[in-house]
Amino acid sequence: MELRSGGGLRSGLEAALRSAVRDGRLAPGTRLPSSRALAQDLGLARNTVADAYGQLVAEGWLTARQGSGTRVAPGARPQTPVSRSVALAFPGLAAGDHLPYDLRPGSPDLSSFPRTAWVAATRQAMAKAPHDAFGYTDPRGREELRQALAEYLSRVRGVRADPDLIMVCTGYVQAIGLLGKALVELGGQRIAVEALGFPDTLTVLRASSLATTPLPVDEYGADIGALAGQPADAVLLTPAHQFPSGVALSPERRTAAVAWAHATGGVVIEDDYDGEFRYDRQPVGALQGLDPANVVYAGTASKSLAPGVRLAWLVVPERLMEPVVRQKRLADRQSPVIDQLTLAELIAGGAYDRHVRRMRLRYRQRRDRLVTALAAGAPDVRVSGIAAGLHAVIELPDGSPSEAELVKRAAGLGLAVTGMEMYGGSGAERPALVVGYGTPPEHSFAGALRALCATLAA
Ligand SMILES: Cc1ncc(COP(=O)(O)O)c(C=O)c1O
Numbered sequence: 001m002e003l004r005s006g007g008g009l010r011s012g013l014e015a016a017l018r019s020a021v022r023d024g025r026l027a028p029g030t031r032l033p034s035s036r037a038l039a040q041d042l043g044l045a046r047n048t049v050a051d052a053y054g055q056l057v058a059e060g061w062l063t064a065r066q067g068s069g070t071r072v073a074p075g076a077r078p079q080t081p082v083s084r085s086v087a088l089a090f091p092g093l094a095a096g097d098h099l100p101y102d103l104r105p106g107s108p109d110l111s112s113f114p115r116t117a118w119v120a121a122t123r124q125a126m127a128k129a130p131h132d133a134f135g136y137t138d139p140r141g142r143e144e145l146r147q148a149l150a151e152y153l154s155r156v157r158g159v160r161a162d163p164d165l166i167m168v169c170t171g172y173v174q175a176i177g178l179l180g181k182a183l184v185e186l187g188g189q190r191i192a193v194e195a196l197g198f199p200d201t202l203t204v205l206r207a208s209s210l211a212t213t214p215l216p217v218d219e220y221g222a223d224i225g226a227l228a229g230q231p232a233d234a235v236l237l238t239p240a241h242q243f244p245s246g247v248a249l250s251p252e253r254r255t256a257a258v259a260w261a262h263a264t265g266g267v268v269i270e271d272d273y274d275g276e277f278r279y280d281r282q283p284v285g286a287l288q289g290l291d292p293a294n295v296v297y298a299g300t301a302s303k304s305l306a307p308g309v310r311l312a313w314l315v316v317p318e319r320l321m322e323p324v325v326r327q328k329r330l331a332d333r334q335s336p337v338i339d340q341l342t343l344a345e346l347i348a349g350g351a352y353d354r355h356v357r358r359m360r361l362r363y364r365q366r367r368d369r370l371v372t373a374l375a376a377g378a379p380d381v382r383v384s385g386i387a388a389g390l391h392a393v394i395e396l397p398d399g400s401p402s403e404a405e406l407v408k409r410a411a412g413l414g415l416a417v418t419g420m421e422m423y424g425g426s427g428a429e430r431p432a433l434v435v436g437y438g439t440p441p442e443h444s445f446a447g448a449l450r451a452l453c454a455t456l457a458a
Pocket residue numbers: 105106107170171172173174198238243271273300301302307311312
């Protein structure tokens with residue numbers, strides 16, 4: 001038995017025994033040596049062993065009975081380590097995580113996280129925060145952050161945001177869950193969702209007891225006209241940059257979405273996940289600006305900073321705010337305060353804008369490199385959805401291998417990529433790969449592009 005040095009011999013012995021029970025080396029019912037014998041074997045004081053046994057009895061790992069000595073408790077089952085197949089069932093621990101090149105969509109370049117600015121902002125936030133900031137505070141989030149977001153969203157995205165109607169969430173995935181449950185609380189039963197989309201969204205909405213109806217997507221974005229034929233209490237859209245097809249919702253359909261909300265009393269949810277990243281023309285302003293009474297705006301730090309920050313925000317119409325706040329309280333009471341204060345500082349001090357500007361330039365260069373590399377290395381593919389965001393769609397020519405085959409071939413070349421099928425696109429549409437050019441760190445981008453071209457050219 002190996003004991004940890006430092007941290008106390010008794011706690012080292014406790015840890016070693018717990019771990020032996022946990023991984024099955026000590027089976028339930030096994031009799032342990034007497035404290036005297038074990039103390040002698042290990043060169044410890046008898047009391048040290050007796051105290052460790054006593055602690056583990058109190059925790060339920062061991063039992064001690066007069067006459068039968070100290071044994072491993074019958075209920076202390078060894079825990080099977082998480083097998084690889086189970087781990088692979090969780091998105092984020094998916095197949096491909098081990099490959100050297102990664103062009104899967106959904107993540108910004110994590111190596112560019114603004115660490116220095118974040119630390120400076122945390123320091124400032126800590127210097128300013130009143131003591132009560134560290135307590136149970138407003139479930140909507142810290143006022144400092146709601147103020148900073150209201151100003152930022154109005155300036156950059158044209159959102160009409162009252163800080164009182166902002167809800168800070170633990171990521172968009174939580175945000176959409178809160179909205180789903182709030183809609184159900186208000187009697188909602190059905191939500192229309194773009195037929196191509198982020199798979200977690202459907203799972204979360206269904207878990208909140210809403211039925212989902214697919215809304216077709218074409219080159220003008222979601223087909224809002226299709227809402228006419230079906231009852232829906234809400235519709236979820238990605239107007240600035242449809243995920244994953246990359247098209248912007250056409251001006252006519254933006255107007256139609258707002259008109260539908262007016263006519264039916266329905267709610268439009270606008271997922272603006274990468275709205276800051278637009279390259280070739282002026283950003284399309286948020287749909288929410290057209291009709292703040294009926295459109296919920298959802299933004300996230302997952303693309304502009306990193307998914308691990310787990311901060312997102314909703315700008316909520318007044319009629320939905322109360323149930324959303326109630327659901328947030330039920331979900332986790334409030335999002336972590338120190339990160340909220342840091343983000344508030346980062347936005348108010350201008351470092352967030354500077355980071356977004358720097359990354360916009362970098363992603364634009366990457367997008368251009370992707371287009372140039374494909375034109376030379378795989379001229380038969382068609383690249384689309386490239387005016388904005390961090391990913392592009394590569395439509396495969398007739399007669400090309402299936403998406404699944406290409407994904408497999410790419411993996412053989414050390415590259416993780418995703419087929420359109422994964423986002424609900426299959427069958428009738430042309431097969432395509434969805435390529436997240438924002439994902440790799442800068443040093444591996446060129447290698448990732450080479451592997452992609454080799455995959456498509458082979
Ligand atoms: C369409 C879409 N919306 C939102 C998100 C962000 O989710 P979260 O804020 O939970 O990281 C993603 C992440 O991949 C996404 O693809």
